[in-house]
Amino acid sequence: MTAPALEAIALNKRFGGLQAADNVTLAVQPGEIRGLIGPNGAGKTTLVNLVTGVYQADSGTVKLAGQDLTNLPMHEIARRGLVRSFQVTRLFGSLTVRENLHTAFLARRSPDSGDGAARLEQMLDLTSLRPLADTAAKKLSGGQRALLQMGCGFMVPGSCYVLDEPFSGINPVIKDAIIEMILTVNRTAGATFLIVSHEMAIVRRLCPTVTVMMEGRVAAHGSLEEVARLPEVIAGYLGKALE
Amino acid sequence: MYSTELVVQTLISGIMIGVLYALMALGITFIYSIMRMINWAMGEFYMIGSYLQYMLVAHLLGPDLWWLAIPISAAGVFALGLAVQWGLLKPIFKKPPELRDDYATVVTLALLLLFRSLATGIAGPNQFTPGSNLPIVMVGPMPLAGARVAAFLFALAALALFWAVLRYTWYGLALRAASQSRVGVQTAGIDVLGIDRMAFGIGVALAGLAGALLAPVFLVFPTNGMVTTVKGFEIVVIGGLGSIPGALIAGVLLGLIETFGAAFLDSSYQNIYGFLLVLVILVLRPTGLFGERGREA
Numbered sequence: 309m310t311a312p313a314l315e316a317i318a319l320n321k322r323f324g325g326l327q328a329a330d331n332v333t334l335a336v337q338p339g340e341i342r343g344l345i346g347p348n349g350a351g352k353t354t355l356v357n358l359v360t361g362v363y364q365a366d367s368g369t370v371k372l373a374g375q376d377l378t379n380l381p382m383h384e385i386a387r388r389g390l391v392r393s394f395q396v397t398r399l400f401g402s403l404t405v406r407e408n409l410h411t412a413f414l415a416r417r418s419p420d421s422g423d424g425a426a427r428l429e430q431m432l433d434l435t436s437l438r439p440l441a442d443t444a445a446k447k448l449s450g451g452q453r454a455l456l457q458m459g460c461g462f463m464v465p466g467s468c469y470v471l472d473e474p475f476s477g478i479n480p481v482i483k484d485a486i487i488e489m490i491l492t493v494n495r496t497a498g499a500t501f502l503i504v505s506h507e508m509a510i511v512r513r514l515c516p517t518v519t520v521m522m523e524g525r526v527a528a529h530g531s532l533e534e535v536a537r538l539p540e541v542i543a544g545y546l547g548k549a550l551e
Numbered sequence: 552m553y554s555t556e557l558v559v560q561t562l563i564s565g566i567m568i569g570v571l572y573a574l575m576a577l578g579i580t581f582i583y584s585i586m587r588m589i590n591w592a593m594g595e596f597y598m599i600g601s602y603l604q605y606m607l608v609a610h611l612l613g614p615d616l617w618w619l620a621i622p623i624s625a626a627g628v629f630a631l632g633l634a635v636q637w638g639l640l641k642p643i644f645k646k647p648p649e650l651r652d653d654y655a656t657v658v659t660l661a662l663l664l665l666f667r668s669l670a671t672g673i674a675g676p677n678q679f680t681p682g683s684n685l686p687i688v689m690v691g692p693m694p695l696a697g698a699r700v701a702a703f704l705f706a707l708a709a710l711a712l713f714w715a716v717l718r719y720t721w722y723g724l725a726l727r728a729a730s731q732s733r734v735g736v737q738t739a740g741i742d743v744l745g746i747d748r749m750a751f752g753i754g755v756a757l758a759g760l761a762g763a764l765l766a767p768v769f770l771v772f773p774t775n776g777m778v779t780t781v782k783g784f785e786i787v788v789i790g791g792l793g794s795i796p797g798a799l800i801a802g803v804l805l806g807l808i809e810t811f812g813a814a815f816l817d818s819s820y821q822n823i824y825g826f827l828l829v830l831v832i833l834v835l836r837p838t839g840l841f842g843e844r845g846r847e848a
Binding site: 360361362381382383384386387391392394398399400401402403407408410411412414415416460 | 721724725727728730731732734735736737738739740741742743744
């Protein structure tokens with residue numbers, strides 16, 4: 309049996325008196341696009357931070373394709389193929405678009421991934437940022453920065469991606485472009501995604517299954533239609549049944 | 552009336568000393584740009600560089616091999632910087648960032664006292680000079696001290712090397728990226744603590760290099776780094792904290808203002824002219840000429 313692409317097992321994290329992650333367990337299968345939804349303060353970003361090494365877990369285990377990543381440093385987790393994006397983009401403002409993509413490639417490359425030049429050209433096309441290739445990232449619009457961040461994540465193929473609010477604060481055209489990028493990389497490279505989002509229309513379009521978090525715990529799991537019918541999800545998050 | 556010759560000579564002297572000051576400022580600002588900490592012991596790394604240069608020239612290599620002693624001195628300070636980062640700074644940089652600044656301040660102030668006391672304890676409060684057998688160099692009709700010209704040329708070469716590494720190498724790209732976002736480089740798979748180690752080593756090596764180059768000019772004694780450190784911080788304020796071009800341009804600017812002030816106004820107030828410029832900059836542009844207003848975590 310194939311190991312899940314990404315697995316969190318009984319993860320716990322406490323900040324002072326707040327139990328931000330309470331025995332969180334989830335498994336994302338290879339090639340799956342999983343949505344992670346829930347109200348603000350539910351622990352979604354805490355889970356993302358635990359899985360990607362920003363926070364150290366108090367207890368529990370994180371596995372990537374069966375290998376234990378628990379409490380490894382962030383850079384080591386990224387090198388092993390688990391890549392994340394941030395709600396507030398973390399780009400290198402004074403570096404050009406091309407240099408941002410190059411930086412994202414060099415430390416994560418494998419012996420068979422070459423010098424990255426061809427991949428970089430692909431990403432300039434995939435993100436539609438070729439005309440801005442030599443522009444400093446700080447001069448890009450919010451949407452262009454979001455596209456570049458996605459491109460940086462995709463510079464090394466075949467990884468598992470954890471995207472924290474990738475559609476937040478950007479216009480519909482860029483949202484569509486990011487959705488297409490995700491679907492393209494999922495189809496062509498079989499990449500796995502865990503996507504945090506509040507945008508139910510996009511979650512419905514992208515994610516066959518979702519995990520709902522509430523008050524630091526996993527509250528439900530299933531298709532969006534299934535979980536959206538649950539009274540506790542309606543009461544604690546959605547407010548009303550989805551149309 | 553002032554002669555053209557005096558103006559040109561002052562200009563050359565100002566640029567030469569400014570470039571050497573800039574080495575020190577570059578070290579301070581480079582460490583800050585990557586690690587977000589001020590190294591208060593920069594002057595002591597300068598001092599150690601000058602002692603190493605003195606020991607190598609006076610006791611091991613001889614005056615003829617002064618040029619070989621300079622990279623060895625800088626390399627010695629670089630190695631010391633790696634050890635300090637690994638042993639004293641890395642442990643706190645592994646943890647969340649809340650108290651990093653305070654800790655780094657305490658550690659580097661403690662190092663300042665320790666290195667100064669060690670220098671006094673080992674070599675005494677005496678002043679040494681590695682000496683220089685370099686001849687006077689004539690630039691047109693103007694004589695310039697050979698040691699100063701050599702120091703200037705070495706500093707230019709070091710700055711060119713530093714720029715080339717940052718601009719054209721993969722490691723330079725990683726260093727530049729780390730100066731923009733520490734979280735971002737980790738997401739890209741880069742070990743930010745390794746970057747810190749190299750940045751601290753390079754930063755203090757620049758101070759050590761300045762110490763070795765200026766040893767024949769400003770002499771070698773336990774507190775000789777104090778004045779250059781003050782100049783370094785003045786330059787950082789003028790150029791903007793974290794700005795590498797700012798450090799270079801402000802270094803030359805400070806050198807020019809000091810030498811012109813000394814030549815044409817009153818040499819006894821030489822150190823005041825730089826402070827006046829700092830005050831003007833703080834009033835008109837508190838972030839410095841090239842300083843940034845904010846950055847990402």
